[in-house]
Every structure is written in C-alpha cells, then in structure tokens.
Amino acid sequence: xxxxxxxAKLTSWVESAQGHADFPIQNxxxxxxxxxxxxxxxxxxxxxxxxxxxxxxxLLPPRSGTAIAGPTLNGLLGLPADERRALRQRLSTLLSDxxxxxxxxxxxxxxxxxxxxxxxxxxDYTDFYVGIHHATNIGKLLRPTPLLPNYKWIxxxxxxxxxxxxxxxxxxxxxxxxxxxPDTVEPLVAPTDRLDLELELGVWVGGGNALxxxxxxxxxxxxxxxxxxxxxxxxxxxxxxxxxxxGPFLAKNFHTTISPxxxxxxxxxxxxxxxxxxxxxxxxxxxxxxxxNDQARGAFAIELEVAMTSAAMRDxxxxxxxxxxxxxxxxxxxxxxxxAHHTVNGCNLMAGDLLGTGTISTACPxxxxxxxxxxxxxxxxxxxxxxxxxxxxxxGDEILISGTARAEGFAPIGFGSCRATIVxxx
Amino acid sequence: xxxxxxxAKLTSWVESAQGHADFPIQNxxxxxxxxxxxxxxxxxxxxxxxxxxxxxxxLLPPRSGTAIAGPTLNGLLGLPADERRALRQRLSTLLSDxxxxxxxxxxxxxxxxxxxxxxxxxxDYTDFYVGIHHATNIGKLLRPTPLLPNYKWIxxxxxxxxxxxxxxxxxxxxxxxxxxxPDTVEPLVAPTDRLDLELELGVWVGGGNALxxxxxxxxxxxxxxxxxxxxxxxxxxxxxxxxxxxGPFLAKNFHTTISPxxxxxxxxxxxxxxxxxxxxxxxxxxxxxxxxNDQARGAFAIELEVAMTSAAMRDxxxxxxxxxxxxxxxxxxxxxxxxAHHTVNGCNLMAGDLLGTGTISTACPxxxxxxxxxxxxxxxxxxxxxxxxxxxxxxGDEILISGTARAEGFAPIGFGSCRATIVxxx
Numbered sequence: 001x002x003x004x005x006x007x008a009k010l011t012s013w014v015e016s017a018q019g020h021a022d023f024p025i026q027n028x029x030x031x032x033x034x035x036x037x038x039x040x041x042x043x044x045x046x047x048x049x050x051x052x053x054x055x056x057x058x059l060l061p062p063r064s065g066t067a068i069a070g071p072t073l074n075g076l077l078g079l080p081a082d083e084r085r086a087l088r089q090r091l092s093t094l095l096s097d098x099x100x101x102x103x104x105x106x107x108x109x110x111x112x113x114x115x116x117x118x119x120x121x122x123x124d125y126t127d128f129y130v131g132i133h134h135a136t137n138i139g140k141l142l143r144p145t146p147l148l149p150n151y152k153w154i155x156x157x158x159x160x161x162x163x164x165x166x167x168x169x170x171x172x173x174x175x176x177x178x179x180x181x182p183d184t185v186e187p188l189v190a191p192t193d194r195l196d197l198e199l200e201l202g203v204w205v206g207g208g209n210a211l212x213x214x215x216x217x218x219x220x221x222x223x224x225x226x227x228x229x230x231x232x233x234x235x236x237x238x239x240x241x242x243x244x245x246x247g248p249f250l251a252k253n254f255h256t257t258i259s260p261x262x263x264x265x266x267x268x269x270x271x272x273x274x275x276x277x278x279x280x281x282x283x284x285x286x287x288x289x290x291x292x293n294d295q296a297r298g299a300f301a302i303e304l305e306v307a308m309t310s311a312a313m314r315d316x317x318x319x320x321x322x323x324x325x326x327x328x329x330x331x332x333x334x335x336x337x338x339x340a341h342h343t344v345n346g347c348n349l350m351a352g353d354l355l356g357t358g359t360i361s362t363a364c365p366x367x368x369x370x371x372x373x374x375x376x377x378x379x380x381x382x383x384x385x386x387x388x389x390x391x392x393x394x395x396g397d398e399i400l401i402s403g404t405a406r407a408e409g410f411a412p413i414g415f416g417s418c419r420a421t422i423v424x425x426x
Numbered sequence: 427x428x429x430x431x432x433x434a435k436l437t438s439w440v441e442s443a444q445g446h447a448d449f450p451i452q453n454x455x456x457x458x459x460x461x462x463x464x465x466x467x468x469x470x471x472x473x474x475x476x477x478x479x480x481x482x483x484x485l486l487p488p489r490s491g492t493a494i495a496g497p498t499l500n501g502l503l504g505l506p507a508d509e510r511r512a513l514r515q516r517l518s519t520l521l522s523d524x525x526x527x528x529x530x531x532x533x534x535x536x537x538x539x540x541x542x543x544x545x546x547x548x549x550d551y552t553d554f555y556v557g558i559h560h561a562t563n564i565g566k567l568l569r570p571t572p573l574l575p576n577y578k579w580i581x582x583x584x585x586x587x588x589x590x591x592x593x594x595x596x597x598x599x600x601x602x603x604x605x606x607x608p609d610t611v612e613p614l615v616a617p618t619d620r621l622d623l624e625l626e627l628g629v630w631v632g633g634g635n636a637l638x639x640x641x642x643x644x645x646x647x648x649x650x651x652x653x654x655x656x657x658x659x660x661x662x663x664x665x666x667x668x669x670x671x672x673g674p675f676l677a678k679n680f681h682t683t684i685s686p687x688x689x690x691x692x693x694x695x696x697x698x699x700x701x702x703x704x705x706x707x708x709x710x711x712x713x714x715x716x717x718x719n720d721q722a723r724g725a726f727a728i729e730l731e732v733a734m735t736s737a738a739m740r741d742x743x744x745x746x747x748x749x750x751x752x753x754x755x756x757x758x759x760x761x762x763x764x765x766a767h768h769t770v771n772g773c774n775l776m777a778g779d780l781l782g783t784g785t786i787s788t789a790c791p792x793x794x795x796x797x798x799x800x801x802x803x804x805x806x807x808x809x810x811x812x813x814x815x816x817x818x819x820x821x822g823d824e825i826l827i828s829g830t831a832r833a834e835g836f837a838p839i840g841f842g843s844c845r846a847t848i849v850x851x852x
Contacts, residue, residue: 148671238771241580247671286604286614
C-alpha cells in the first residue's frame, strides 16, 4: 500500500534528510545503535542523524513502543505487519511536522558518532540461490549442464551460520581451511587463496509460523519485514574440496557481512515491480509457489553495486573501483516464494531470522555479483587503477556493497553501507 | 579425569537411583524441566526423581548457582569445564550423603509429574556425517564410488535448522514437499512417502570461541559439554530431488528430536575409549585434526538402540521392535575433531550450540541407523510382530532411541528417552 509516507514531496525538519542518497524521510529504516557509554537501542536513520526510538517510545503506537524496549529488533519484527506500518506512519509524522522538532531534538544523534550493531538476534540464517545468472555462470565452471534439473522448480536454499553474521565495518579474517590443489591427491591446510565476495540481499523475517504450519504464498509477503544488503564471503578453494555431498560449510561460515539498517517492506512498497516473465519453456511454479497477486509485484527495483578499494588505492586517495552494477530484478524466485518454500514442509520461521537471496548477477558482464564470475574462475584478472591485478581478494582489500531502490515519481531510498576489509589470518 | 563421583559403589539416598538404567548417581545429567504452574528451570535427574537446581542454588558452587538462574542451560554451558566439574562433584556429594536428604527433599520431584523442555537455546545447529558405515551404505545407493574423495580427510558437516529442534515426545508432523517420481519430468507436491529416522548423537557445545580464533584440537574436548540422543528425521523423496547442489534442506529441517538430558562430558569420562585404528591405507588426519592424547581416548563406548512401535502394535500391547543396535565407537571422526574442524576457519561456536554426529551405523546388518539402510532404499521391507510391513514410517509409528554408556568396573549410565510419533500432515 502506497500512502502519504511515500510522497516524494514530503520533507523533514531534519535538514540533512533533504535529498539524502540513503535516508530521506521516505525511508525510515530500523536498526540498533549505541553511543559511547550507552546501551544499544533501536533507532531510525534520517539524513545523517539517528533518532533514538527508545527515548521517544511514549510518542509511538503502544505495541511498537513496548516492542522496542530491548537491545534487538526481534520484538518489533514479531509484531503483525500492520503494527510496523503504524510505526512508520507515526515516525513519518514526527519527522516531517516541525512542531515535533523540539520534543525529538534531544533524541537525535549524529550517525557519525554512533556505532551500529546487528539489528536482530538471528535465530536461523538461510541462504538461497535465486540469482539464476549466478547459478548459470557458476554451473558453467563446474559441469556440462550448468543448471541442475531442479533449479526452475525449487527455490534452492541451504542453512547458513547465524553466529558469524556481523554488521558492516567488522574486518573479515582470511580463513584457513582444507584445500586440495589441482593435480594433487593430499589436501593441505592454509589460508584461502581464493577469497571471494557474493553480492546478496538479506530478507528479515517478520511474524513467523508455528512448527508444522506452512505459510501460504498468499500470506508470505506479510512475513517479510524488510531487506538489507548482504555479503556472503566465500573461500572458493575450501568450497571446491568440501562441498560434496552436503553443500558449502567452512567455505562460507567464517563471516557474513550485512548492512545494519533494515529497509522495511513498507518503505519498499513503491519499488515493488512485476517479476520478469519467465523465459518461454520455463515451467510455471507449482501452486504453493504461485500467487497471481503477489507475483505481479513480487520483485524489487533495487540497483546493487559492488566496489572495491585496495590498500594501495586507499593510500593514494583513490575512489573505490566499481566491480559490478547489478539489479534485484534478476532474481528468478521472489522473497515471498522463498518464504513459502521454506515453510511448505512445516519448518518454522521466527521473527528475526535472516534469508539470503544468493548472489544476484544480471545477464550482463557488468552485472556479475562475485569475483568467481567476474574473473572467470580466476582466469581473467581485473586491473585496478593502481595497475595492481586481482583475481581474488588480498589482505587490505575493502569491499563495499551499496543499494538504491528507484521508481519513477518517488524519492530514491538507499541501504547504507555494507563494507568490510580483509585482514590476515594471524 | 575419573574421580570419586564415578565410583560404582557410590549410592544415593534417593532409593530409585540404585541400579537405575539411565540415572544412577554416577550420571547426574542436566536438563530443563517444569511442573504444572511453575516456570521451566534447571534440574538433574536422579533415579525416577528430578532435583530442582534453582531451589538449591545456594548449596552449589557460586558460579554454577548464578548460571542456573534462567530458563535455559546456556549460562551453565558457557562456564569453563572445571566449573561444570565442580558442580558435578557438589551434586554427587549432596545426593549421596544422607545428611543432605532433609534439605533437598522439598526440591525433589517425581519425573513422571514433570515436563521436559529443550535444555538450551540452540544458537546454531550443525549436523556432521561422521558415521562412515552410514556414509558408505548411502553412497552405494547413489553412486559407483560410495565414499567421496574428501570423506577420509574432512569431518563432513553442514548447517541444520535450530528452530525446529524439539525434545522427546513432541509428535512429528509428516512433511509435505516437492518430489519427483521415477520416470517423470515434473515434480509434484505431496506428503512424503519415504519418511525415515536417523540415529545420531548430539554434542552440546560448552565454552565457545571468538570469531576468527580457531579451537585447537588439544583444547577441543574442553568445549564438549555433554551428549544427547538425536533423531534427524528425513524425507528421502524430498531429499533426492532437492539436495543438489547445496545439500539437504527441507528434507531435514521440519523436525529434529533430541533427548532432553545433557549427559555431561564429566559423567562420560569412564566411557572414553581409544578410537578404533583407521584401516590400513586410510590417511592420517591432518595436523589440525590430530592430537595424540585426545585421539587415544577420543571415542565413547555408548550402545545405541533404535526401536519402533506401530499403532497396531501399541493397540495390542506389544513391546517395541528393535530395529538396530549400534555403537558410538563406529564414528570415523571424534567429537573433538568435529569441534576443531568446525572452527579451523575462525567460525565461532557458542555455548549451547548443538552438533549432530550424523547417522551412526555399525558394519553389521543389525547396527544400521536408518530405514534407508535397513530396507536397502525401500526395496526390502521389514516385518513387524503384527505381520505389518514397513519400508518407511507410517502415521502412528513411534520411534524410540535409547543409549547406554558401558565400561568394565563402572555403573552403566543412560540417556533417557528420545522418542516421537509420526502424525498426519493435516
């Protein structure tokens, strides 16, 4: 539902919010922040400021006000979707109507002085594989038939590691792991030489379902509380040796970086677009994954960019180099289909669970979401502005993922930073 | 370290503990129980009674007494191993010395009147695949070379679903899922026809490690707080269609049953045995998985039994039918090796995480840990005492897993029940 909170003409009395690339008043993302000496608490980003929601709890709708008492957003994510909508509407009013400026002033903090934390305690983290161009590109490196027969029937997914999810900014320690070099029999144990990034969106689960009670596709969208940027760091040499027959494990679970702000499903309403029609010959989704109404607006118009800076580039004051400009519309399965599939067997989702989409690559060479694809499995290095070359990531390299939702007639909204630097393992 | 708490001659003033098959005074397992109208709280099982640890917190070592204040054992599992040992020694004294009987009496409750809960909030659940006979038996059904080249180098594992773990007694709803029947192109969605059990041990993680800091094999045993029985229910038809390329997902995550008591690593000391030597020609584990001291006593002498009762058997008052008598010594990798491998890349384990071993089958036809193996993939039905036949589980079937640690000169200790009944999906 698009309402007055999405009006492109709406402005905030917070001056930095006007035309802010990520956080104009039309966004109002939710996160957990702290200032020096204070406990982590819920906040919303507005321009270059963060509004302390706990401080203004008495001004919020009662159920939201109670749900934000703790140091995570799990309580808020557990509320019904209409409660989240009421919170958004209230925040929009408070931050647009100048009469509230005096009351809110004391609870407004410069974002640059705040530390961001994980927005929720992630009960379970699931990573999907819905980027069909990525799946095809990786498949081509591995086997004669790139896409396996189940791909167009099942939103393929697997369980990831919740404990190693960190917000933007936490350095990534290069993992050590078993690898087997080409033309050898015995594996060795060493720091990965093929450290990769994966450009993904993260889907925050709202609500949830009881064990044994699937979420029908028609309700699935009400369990999507919002989106975040996600980098699924991957050690390709470890992955190649370990992943048969049960899937990736240590190649992935050493670190996952997410952007700290939950851009809510409500904020994203104007950017919902019809899902691209499936190519001729592709099967129609099975009934439990097919809902005409949802399908019609099941995709998101979100541009996704990956950029990198090497240590030498940083030393020389260079701008990050864009590695990819991708688009969330390239997902073969929607977030709603991921939710419906995940629960069709009765598996219970919980508020605060996180679902990764899998790497989102477009069909263009400029829109590839991993170095594995960009460098053709490490065969075609890229050249940085310093003249350095890269196939996979070296210590000191920083990867920055950003995202912007765009639609004609609406103010673009962004996700903030999802960045991290690689550091040596010891 | 074997101490006076393991003395086979030690007796408790709780009469039902004498010669109790599961819970003599030499066991003292930890769990979370509740009585009608009271909050869940930590307890220890002694004979057919449960001792309320919160009620006697003032009699326990200070750090343990504080750690058991909540409704889970995560706090206690987070303490160093020597604190858990001090708790055990204190409980052993309190329950053996008759002078404490009067003080403890009010905190002793008949187990039959108590409800058991999950012992800890499971942050992450990982399932391994260390039963080499199981891996070989399943591999034979799937491919010409049953064991993949990595099997003898890597304790293969993957992430499971934490939210759907339930204690013994909670019915298992038969899952619905995508399946593709033989000789068809299009999959269908239906309740599984190939519902299986998997006999496993669960390893409770104590302590834990910081992200980026591996646990060396020499310390790994200090992070194993205890063991539990685990049934990794599996929908084989769903699994066959979904599992490529990222591993099992909906085939497994609909329900996992565990026994509610944590049999502590300290209680299991007398039952640690040398790991069986690897067959000639098998590689020696890589250094990060090899520790001479730990290896020497890295296995557990635990008998594991699977039994079933159909609805008709129950109606006729029949005893459960034994399907398997297996042995934890058949694990190719130890729990310590699982911990060292899981963290070699810096992945952080947390107190209260659960590691499944994977299905434990022995080399004997009478020691197979799944129906997939027992019925040769559904080709060789078993006959129940009623004359009924089974390949996979039908609604109304109950599976009961039990386990007993045995060693010459010591009182056997058991795990209590790990049982659940299959119910229809709607």
